[in-house]
Amino acid sequence: MSYFQEAKAHFVASHQNPINQALHHLTNALAIAAIVYLFYDWRITLVCLVLTQIFALGGHAFFEKNEPAFVKYPGITILASLSWSFEHWFGLRQLWHYFRHKASA
Amino acid sequence: MYQDLLVIDADAHKIENPLVIRDYIEPQYRDRVGLIVDNLGDQRMRVIDFNPATGKNDLERLYPQPQGLGKGGFRNLHPETTLGAMFNQVRLEHMDREGVDIQVVYGTWNLSYSSILDKDMAIALCRAYNNYMAEDCRGYGNRIKPIGVLPMQDVNEAVKEMHRCVNELGMIGVAIAPNIAIPHPKAPDAFPEIRTCKTLSHPDFEPILQAAVDLNVSIGIHGGPGSYMVGGIADHMETFVLSHIFVQRNQQQMALARMVFDGVFERFPTLRVGFLEGGCGWLPDLAHAFHEHWEKRIRDFDPKTPYRPALMEFTKLMIQERGVHNNSNIISQAKNLFDLMWNKQHDPAQIDDSSLYEHYDLRHRDPMEYFGRGQIFTSFESDDPAPAYLPLAMGEMGKHLTCFSGDYGHWDGVLKDCVKSAADVADYDRDHLSLLLNGNALALYGDRLRQSMPEHLSTAALVGTRG
Numbered sequence: 001m002s003y004f005q006e007a008k009a010h011f012v013a014s015h016q017n018p019i020n021q022a023l024h025h026l027t028n029a030l031a032i033a034a035i036v037y038l039f040y041d042w043r044i045t046l047v048c049l050v051l052t053q054i055f056a057l058g059g060h061a062f063f064e065k066n067e068p069a070f071v072k073y074p075g076i077t078i079l080a081s082l083s084w085s086f087e088h089w090f091g092l093r094q095l096w097h098y099f100r101h102k103a104s105a
Numbered sequence: 106m107y108q109d110l111l112v113i114d115a116d117a118h119k120i121e122n123p124l125v126i127r128d129y130i131e132p133q134y135r136d137r138v139g140l141i142v143d144n145l146g147d148q149r150m151r152v153i154d155f156n157p158a159t160g161k162n163d164l165e166r167l168y169p170q171p172q173g174l175g176k177g178g179f180r181n182l183h184p185e186t187t188l189g190a191m192f193n194q195v196r197l198e199h200m201d202r203e204g205v206d207i208q209v210v211y212g213t214w215n216l217s218y219s220s221i222l223d224k225d226m227a228i229a230l231c232r233a234y235n236n237y238m239a240e241d242c243r244g245y246g247n248r249i250k251p252i253g254v255l256p257m258q259d260v261n262e263a264v265k266e267m268h269r270c271v272n273e274l275g276m277i278g279v280a281i282a283p284n285i286a287i288p289h290p291k292a293p294d295a296f297p298e299i300r301t302c303k304t305l306s307h308p309d310f311e312p313i314l315q316a317a318v319d320l321n322v323s324i325g326i327h328g329g330p331g332s333y334m335v336g337g338i339a340d341h342m343e344t345f346v347l348s349h350i351f352v353q354r355n356q357q358q359m360a361l362a363r364m365v366f367d368g369v370f371e372r373f374p375t376l377r378v379g380f381l382e383g384g385c386g387w388l389p390d391l392a393h394a395f396h397e398h399w400e401k402r403i404r405d406f407d408p409k410t411p412y413r414p415a416l417m418e419f420t421k422l423m424i425q426e427r428g429v430h431n432n433s434n435i436i437s438q439a440k441n442l443f444d445l446m447w448n449k450q451h452d453p454a455q456i457d458d459s460s461l462y463e464h465y466d467l468r469h470r471d472p473m474e475y476f477g478r479g480q481i482f483t484s485f486e487s488d489d490p491a492p493a494y495l496p497l498a499m500g501e502m503g504k505h506l507t508c509f510s511g512d513y514g515h516w517d518g519v520l521k522d523c524v525k526s527a528a529d530v531a532d533y534d535r536d537h538l539s540l541l542l543n544g545n546a547l548a549l550y551g552d553r554l555r556q557s558m559p560e561h562l563s564t565a566a567l568v569g570t571r572g
Contacts, residue, residue, distance in 0.1 A: 006425065013421035016436050066417060097434070 007073035008080040014069040015084075018094075020059035025091040027052045027059075028082055107204045107524045110539050111562055113546040113554075114200075116325070116381045116484045117208035118514035119238065119251070120190040121215070123150070129233035134226050137162065143171055147179045150214050155223035157288075157296055168217040169331025175340040175348050177331015181516040190514025193245055199513070200248065204524050206543075206562050207248050208513060209550065211280050211327050211381070212238065215254040219282035220333035222297065224258040231256040231266055239274035247559045250550075252325055253279045260309055264316045271320045277553035279317065281305055283328040283356035283380075284335050302335040304360050306367035314373050323377040323482075323549050328356035335359070349517075357383035358391055361481065365395055366464050370475040377480055379549045385483040385507040386491030389498030395472040404468045408461035409454055413447050416440065477502045482549040484510035485527070485541075487519040492541050493531035504537050508546040 015021050034048035060068045070077040088094055106112060123140040130138065137153040149167040156164035169177020189195035190213075200208060215234045221227040231254050238251035253270030255263040270276040284302035292299040305314070305326070317324050328334060330345065330352040337355025342348040357380040364370065364378065420439040427435055475481055476499065485492050485507050495503030509527050512518030519526065528538055547555060555563065 009421050009424040012424050012436065013417045013419075013439075016416070016420065016440065 007076045011069040011080040017063045020064040023055040023059035025085050027056045028085040111543040112205050112524050113543045114205050114208040114511045115508035115546040116510035117210050119210050119212045120514050122191050126237045129237040131229045134229045175336050178345050183516050185520040186514050209250045211252050216329035217332035219257045219285050227258045228256040228262045235270050250277050257285050264312050267316050277550050278323045280325045280327045283326050283360035304363040306363040306369045318373050318376050325379045325381050326360050327381045354383040365472045370480050379482040381484045385485045399472050403464050411453050416443050419443050483507045486512050487523040488526040488530050490530045504540050509542050
């Protein structure tokens with residue numbers, strides 16, 4: 001198993017609370033927005049970056065109640081996090097699974 | 106003597122003369138026991154026992170059990186020792202020829218008395234056997250030491266009989282069966298065919314253990330095939346060969362394990378017990394298992410804080426093993442499995458049940474100590490090299506755990522060169538050999554044996570004994 005796969009498995013296991021997951025999808029969307037806005041208005045980029053930290057750290061502190069994944073896998077966790085969000089269509093896929101499960105129950 | 110070392114046969118046998126022992130049995134029981142020859146031409150003791158199904162004395166039992174699972178022996182008469190086992194004059198000639206100075210004599214028929222269901226008959230048979238043996242072995246230069254048998258079916262009578270054996274009949278120890286058959290709780294109506302057992306460690310038998318300590322006599326645990334006790338693996342074998350391979354050692358292993366873990370050696374730290382005729386090669390393995398289970402399941406065991414991994418770690422490992430695709434499902438699968446295995450509704454920290462604390466009163470002492478302090482002995486027979494293994498596996502204490510036994514009188518015993526083959530089978534140093542041939546038997550049978558030995562033997566050099 002590659003280092004990235006290990007980091008990703010650790011990331012996924014560290015984000016099991018649905019609210020924390022939603023906050024991390026939001027964080028990842030804001031991170032992309034921050035990069036985009038860098039070319040238009042650096043102040044919005046700064047606001048986006050501050051919000052990413054508030055949402056991500058808040059999710060761990062108040063909902064997941066565990067240590068953020070980047071503590072164990074610094075750096076590469078950002079890639080693992082983005083990969084995870086893309087796989088899950090920034091949360092829409094999880095919602096789709098949830099409602100499909102509800103409908104079939 | 107063997108090379109000037111005293112030789113004690115710690116477990117020899119009597120083959121009871123059926124005509125003679127009959128005279129010792131009280132008349133009311135005499136007609137309910139007798140020798141028969143079965144349809145295959147083998148001698149059996151026939152006992153008309155109490156029948157739990159009818160409530161009458163109409164259950165015919167043959168000893169040893171002739172057929173079926175756990176069957177006893179057939180064609181069991183040893184060509185060299187049968188007559189000596191019946192007639193002591195021949196026995197002494199054999200002892201002189203082979204250099205055996207003293208034989209400690211257990212019986213043959215009596216090995217099945219503990220499974221007799223009629224309590225009063227069991228008491229009567231034990232008394233008859235003990236009287237018979239005391240008279241039969243009297244004389245002969247004090248070289249034949251009979252061991253008494255106790256009616257385990259009645260604890261008070263067993264204690265009385267032990268006192269009588271030692272104080273009136275001059276016996277040096279008592280024999281007790283490795284277990285006593287009792288109805289199996291799942292099939293009580295099928296008793297005695299389907300049975301479980303209780304061993305000497307059962308609280309009911311506490312007065313017997315106390316009496317042995319008070320009288321300073323050893324207890325010789327002695328079982329046998331086809332005796333209707335619980336026989337371990339032997340109970341599932343339909344040939345005598347297979348049954349006999351397992352029966353003695355399994356019975357002794359169970360008796361020893363129960364005595365250790367039921368705390369007998371803790372409550373009676375001066376009690377001496379011989380686990381006889383089962384060999385000794387298994388002892389290091391069993392002792393190691395005792396130690397390991399004590400260490401991991403008793404001393405270090407904390408049922409209120411069992412292992413509980415972190416959910417995150419558990420999920421991560423599951424993701425790593427099963428892959429990260431579709432991982433919204435794998436998270437819920439992992440969580441479900443985690444909750445199933447480490448159920449929140451049954452938090453072990455909140456559960457306190459006595460069944461979780463097995464043998465907890467023994468957590469302060471490693472069972473290995475019982476071996477080291479001279480409470481546990483086994484026996485080995487001629488040409489068995491196992492005594493050489495014991496010090497390798499158990500250290501110095503391994504030299505003090507087993508006694509020479511010729512198994513004189515039984516089909517698998519050895520007569521010719523029995524002492525020589527026991528001594529030559531491994532490269533023992535003289536101190537070790539002395540322990541095997543006399544020192545350990547003297548430690549087992551204690552002062553009752555020392556003080557009743559012929560004078561010329563009691564002054565013999567006992568190299569390596571620990572007194």
